[in-house]
Ligand code: SF4
C-alpha cells in the first residue's frame with residue numbers, strides 16, 4: 001500500500017477531529033510535505049496537494065481565527081482579514097475522495113437531512129454533526145449560485161451555537177450600479193463585524209495587498225487558460241476539476257500565485273513539446289468542455305474518455321469570469337467579482353460564458369454533469385442543451401452525484417459516455 | 428355543511444369578468460400585487476396545470492412540482508396572461524423564469540429581485556427594484572401609473588388582507604361551518620381575486636357561514652401546518668376526514684400571503700412614488716417570512732410564538748418535493764420543537780399527487796399519539 005492509500009485507510013478508521021489535527025500536524029511539516037510532494041507525478045499535482053494540505057492544516061491549527069465560508073464567496077476577503085477559511089462544500093469533496101462520505105451522508109440522514117438535497121451540503125452537514133471540522137469563529141455564506149449554503153450554514157451556526165455570528169451576503173440578481181453599491185456596502189459592514197471578532201479591525205492596506213495578489217493570480221490563471229486553448233497532451237492525472245479549492249479559496253495569497261504560475265509553466269512546456277510533435281495531428285482527440293463538477297470519489301470517467309480518444313480541454317469552473325480588480329476600492333472590487341459570476345441571475349450569464357468557452361477552446365462537444373440535488377444547474381440543462389445545439393455543439397447530460405457514490409449509476413454513466421463518444425467520433 | 432358549490436358560485440368574480448381586466452401572472456407571495464392592480468391589471472397567481480405532460484422535457488425529475496405545473500400552464504397559455512412577474516425566490520424559480528424567457532418569446536416577463544435580508548438597506552434596495560417592476564408593467568400598459576392609483580391599490584389590498592385575516596382567525600377559532608378543504612379552497616381563490624366586488628362577496632360569505640356556537644370544548648389537540656405552496660385538495664380532504672383540529676398555519680397559500688398590512692401613514696395624499704414604493708417594500712420584507720429568507724432564527728422564533736399563542740400540540744410539516752429552502756428547514760424545526768415537546772410530522776407531496784394511503788396512516792398515527 002502506498003503512502004496515500006495508508007493515510008486514507010487511517011483516516012477512515014479514525015473518524016475524529018483530533019486525529020485529523022494530529023495527522024495534519026505531521027504531514028504538513030516541511031520535510032514530510034516535501035517527501036509527500038515527490039510522490040506526485042506532475043508539478044501541478046504536487047503544488048495543488050501541498051498547498052491544499054497547508055490550507056486545511058491552517059484551519060485546524062487553532063493559530064488563526066477560522067471562518068466557514070461557502071464556495072462562491074470572494075476569498076480575498078478572508079485572506080485580507082487574516083482569517084483561515086474552511087469551505088464545507090469543498091471538504092465534502094475531500095471526504096468523498098477519502099471514502100468517508102458514506103459515513104457523513106449517513107449521519108446527515110439520521111439528522112433528517114433529506115436525500116433530495118445537494119450532497120455537497122448534506123455530506124458537510126453530516127461532517128459537522130460528527131464534529132469533524134474545526135470550530136469556526138464565524139460563518140459566512142451567500143446565495144450566489146444556489147440556495148443551499150444559506151440554509152445548511154445556518155444549521156452549522158446552530159450546531160456551534162454561534163447564530164449571532166452567522167452572516168449572509170445577499171447577492172443581487174441583476175448587475176447594475178445599484179446592486180454593486182448594495183453588495184459593496186454589505187461587504188464593508190461585514191468587514192467591520194469580522195474585524196471585531198478577530199480583534200484586529202479592518203486593515204485597508206492589507207486589503208490592497210491582497211487584491212494585488214489576487215490580480216497576480218488572475219494573470220497566471222488567464223495565461224494558463226490560454227495555453228489550454230491549444231493543449232492536447234497533459235501531465236499524467238491532470239484534472240482541471242481538482243482545482244476547485246485553490247481557484248476559489250486561494251486568491252489573494254502567495255500560494256495562489258505560485259501554484260498558478262507553476263501550472264502555467266508546466267502546461268506551457270507540454271505545449272512546446274506538443275507543437276514539435278507531428279503525430280499529434282494524425283488522430284487528434286475530440287475536445288470536450290466539462291460543465292459543472294465531477295464525482296470526487298474514485299471513478300472511471302477520465303479513463304473512459306481517454307480510451308475513447310476524447311480529452312476534456314476546459315472546465316467551466318476554471319473560467320476567469322471577473323475583470324482585474326482595483327486595490328484602492330476593495331469592497332467594490334469584491335462586489336464586482338461576485339456580480340460577474342456566470343451563475344448569478346439569469347441563465348444567459350451562464351450560457352454566454354459557456355458559448356465563449358466553447359468557441360475559444362474549439363470544442364467538439366460538452367458534458368454537463370447533473371449532480372443530484374443541484375437545482376440551479378440541472379434546472380437549466382434543457383436551455384444549455386438547446387443553446388449549444390444552436391451553435392453546433394452537442395451536449396451530453398450526465399446524471400450522477402459528485403459526493404455520494406451510492407446515488408450514481410456507474411454502469412449508466414459508462415453506457416451514456418460511450419454512446420456519446422461514438423456520436424462525436426463519427427461526426 | 429358542504430360549501431363546495433356555494434364557494435364556487437358565491438365567489439365567482441363576475442364584476443371582474445365584466446370589466447375584462449387583463450391579467451398579469453405572479454408566482455410568489457413576495458410579489459407586490461398592488462403595483463399590478465394600480466396599473467389596471469388583475470394580478471393572478473399562476474396555479475399551474477397539475478397534469479404535467481410537457482414539463483418533463485424541460486426540467487429534471489427532481490424539480491419543484493409546482494414550478495413544473497406552472498410551466499405546463501404557461502406553455503399552453505392557459506391563463507391568458509399579458510405578462511408575468513417572477514421573483515428570485517429560489518433556484519427553481521430562477522430557472523422557470525429563464526425557461527419562460529427563452530421559449531416564450533411573446534410573453535413579457537420580469538424578474539423581481541427580492542433581498543433575503545430585511546435590514547433597512549435591503550428595504551431601500553427592494554424598493555428601487557419595485558420601481559423597475561412598475562416600469563415593466565407600465566410598459567405593457569403603455570401608460571404611467573399615477574400615485575393616486577397606487578394609493579388606491581394599497582388600500583384595496585390592505586382591505587383584502589384584513590378580510591382574509593378575519594376570515595382565517597374565525598376559521599381557526601371554529602366560528603364557521605366550514606371544513607378544512609373549503610377553507611383552503613377560499614384561500615386559493617383569493618390568490619387571484621382582488622376587486623371590490625370580490626371583497627364584498629367574501630364579506631357576505633363570512634356572514635353566511637358564521638355559526639353561533641363558538642369553541643367546541645370537545646375538540647382535539649390543536650395542530651399547526653407549516654409548509655410551502657400546498658394546494659392539494661385531496662390532502663385537505665384527508666385532514667377533514669381525520670377531523671384534524673387545525674388552529675394555525677404558516678403557508679404561502681394562506682398566512683404568509685395575507686398577514687401584515689402596508690402601513691399607510693395618515694397624510695399620504697401628496698406622497699411621491701418613491702415613498703409609496705418604500706412603504707410597500709417595508710411590508711413585504713417584514714411580512715411573515717418564507718423559508719427562503721436568510722434569518723432562520725427569527726423565522727423559528729415567529730413559529731414558536733405562533734405555537735405557544737395557539738396552544739399547539741402538534742405540527743404537520745408539509746413540503747412540496749424538491750423545495751430546498753423548505754426541506755432544509757425541517758431538521759431545525761424538528762429539533763427546536765422537540766425542545767418544546769411538540770412533535771412534528773413530516774409529509775412530502777407532489778403538486779399533483781401524493782401517496783394518500785401512506786399519508787393517511789402516518790397522520791392518523793401522529794394524531795393518536797398526541
Ligand atoms: S452542486 Fe449545486 S446545489 Fe450543490 S453547492 Fe454546488 S451549486 Fe449549490
Ligand code: SF4
Nearest residue numbers: 491517519655656750
Ligand atoms: S415550493 Fe419551493 S421550490 Fe417550489 S417555487 Fe416555492 S420556494 Fe421554490
